[in-house]
Amino acid sequence: MASTIKVKAKVSGGVADVKSLMLHPMETGARVDAExxxxxxxxFITQLxxxxxxxxxxxANFSTAVSxxxxxxxxxxxxxxxxxxxVAWVDNNGGTDEIESVLE
Numbered sequence: 001m002a003s004t005i006k007v008k009a010k011v012s013g014g015v016a017d018v019k020s021l022m023l024h025p026m027e028t029g030a031r032v033d034a035e036x037x038x039x040x041x042x043x044f045i046t047q048l049x050x051x052x053x054x055x056x057x058x059x060a061n062f063s064t065a066v067s068x069x070x071x072x073x074x075x076x077x078x079x080x081x082x083x084x085x086x087v088a089w090v091d092n093n094g095g096t097d098e099i100e101s102v103l104e
Contacts, residue, residue: 003097003099004023004089005089005098005099006020007019007020007021007085007087007099007101008020009079009085009101009103009104010103011080011081011103014077014079015076016052016075016076016103018058018074018085020050020072020073021070021071022070022072022089022097023069024044024070024089024091026043026066027040027041027042027043027044028044028064043091044063044064044066044091045089046063046090046092047059047061047089047090048072048087048088049089050076050086051085051086051088052079052083052084052085054084054086057076058076079103081103082103083102084100084101085101085103086098
């Protein structure tokens with residue numbers, strides 16, 4: 001299965017600039033399906049974790065107030081070209097995905 005995560009990370013002066021996109025529906029549980037008129041159940045990412053060479057550099061906790069296919073960016077220091085960046089998410093239904101990338 002293809003990953004639902006896209007990530008790019010570039011290092012300049014020891015600081016990594018990370019840009020990521022998670023392909024996820026992020027349903028709030030408040031929307032009604034137009035065809036069936038049933039409430040679409042909650043389905044959203046609850047936690048997003050970034051690790052650099054097995055050291056956690058960012059954790060984001062989400063709730064229903066995040067839009068579909070969330071984009072997330074941040075910077076962190078003590079990064080080097082060639083480091084391994086791992087991105088992982090968990091959703092409220094027990095779904096998970098993760099991807100590894102090399103810092104450029």
